[in-house]
Amino acid sequence: MTPDAIVVFAHGARDPEWARPIERLAALIAARAPGTRVRCAYLELMQPSLAEAVDGLAAEGVRSVRIVPAFIGAGGHLKRDLPLAVAALRAKHPRLAIELASHIGESEAALAAIAEVFAR
């Protein structure tokens, strides 16, 4: 079931243009999930942080949120830091159902779709 909100969570970078594909991905998700609030959030160097985004959604009265990590490879940030951050957010917002989705590189469907585009 589609949650009330989806947060596309990406690494972030110094160059403001870096975020454009992340914002575009969020817009494409929003177009496919009418009625769902879709936000971007960043690990570092860009705003808002994941906690800021989730706090904001909770304050808006959202009851369920899916976090979609826009990462292909999974290093320490995803394997250690993100589950800890999600656990802290669940403790802070006990009435908010927070789902941590597979990251893009872990999703066979996403990888297959990407492969389809680049194998042509």
Add this chain to the structure above:
Amino acid sequence: MTPDAIVVFAHGARDPEWARPIERLAALIAARAPGTRVRCAYLELMQPSLAEAVDGLAAEGVRSVRIVPAFIGAGGHLKRDLPLAVAALRAKHPRLAIELASHIGESEAALAAIAEVFAR
């Protein structure tokens, strides 16, 4: 037209597991492009480098190669360093046609496919 070879080019990381989704993406591309050699290459912290991968393909007699940058956001590495590296490889291998594909985050088709997976 599908080239003789495709190189999936990713950032790289210290954790060897980081590369698994990149290798999986390469395998999925290979399954969709029979007869095309598909290799991985990394910017840093992992082997082979892009130059090593392309040199190897040229030594095998490949005539055309597509480089697919497995990046979602595009920072300085993609915007400055990669075009320079590709120019150097073209100068080094004048008989090899080297195509630099859009990176994943720049491909509307790839982003739409990813959105489809995560909007459910």
